Amino acid sequence: MKRTALILTLGLGVGAAGHVLWFNTHRPVAAGSLDTQLAWMQTDLGLEPDQFERIKALHERLEPRLLELAAEVDRLRAEFATFERERLEAGEVDFLKVARAAAERRTLGRECDASTTQLVAEATRVMTPEQRKRYLEILAPALEDAGHSRAF
């Protein structure tokens, strides 16, 4: 009985150790940074080193502006959420504030459109037709959204 328990324990131990070791050595790095996204793009689109360098430079150049716009979008979204909450709770709307925020939203939408168009246009210029096709497939959700409405 002791021998059986020993072999069972050994088997389970070896299995668990193999699992943890294999999982940890092959675990992919977490998504998030621009470098990770670009590395993924390189693999997914099969970019050549020179293409990758140009696309990386393009993204690094435009990223600060895009992040700035994203922060503005978040701020305006929060502002509109506040208007909505006030409307629901107090039944009142400050139309002047809403009109100002709406105007700001339209301007921001146009700036976002321009930045996105610039990035996509410059990136696709570097790519082969097959890479371009795949890249536009990846961007399809955003491009479809852009085609319908830029309101947020």
Added chain:
Amino acid sequence: MNHPPDPLDTALEALRTSTPAQPESVQHEVWRRIAHGAQADPSEAEAQPWWRRLEAAFARPAFAAAFVAACLLLGLFLAEMRLTRLQAERTAALEQSYLRLVDPLFRATDTPRAQQAVHRP
């Protein structure tokens, strides 16, 4: 021509004379058990409780080694399954984060639509 007696024969003869005669029942029982063992009913082994059979199986080194190897392979297989799922989730997360980077308005579709206001007196 007479040969000198074999020492082994002498020793066996001495053993036979010194061993008390076994009762008939004992001899009968011994032969019965031998016959029973020779016929070895396989259903008798199956009638044993599972832990006895498990013990018997693990007593064979080949089986024990195969068990440990199978555990290792199962562990690796499960790790691969987890990695595949993780990789798919990561790819989806990368696509989403890249879309959010390229298009700051992308999250617009997640914004809940306006709800009916609660009328208060």
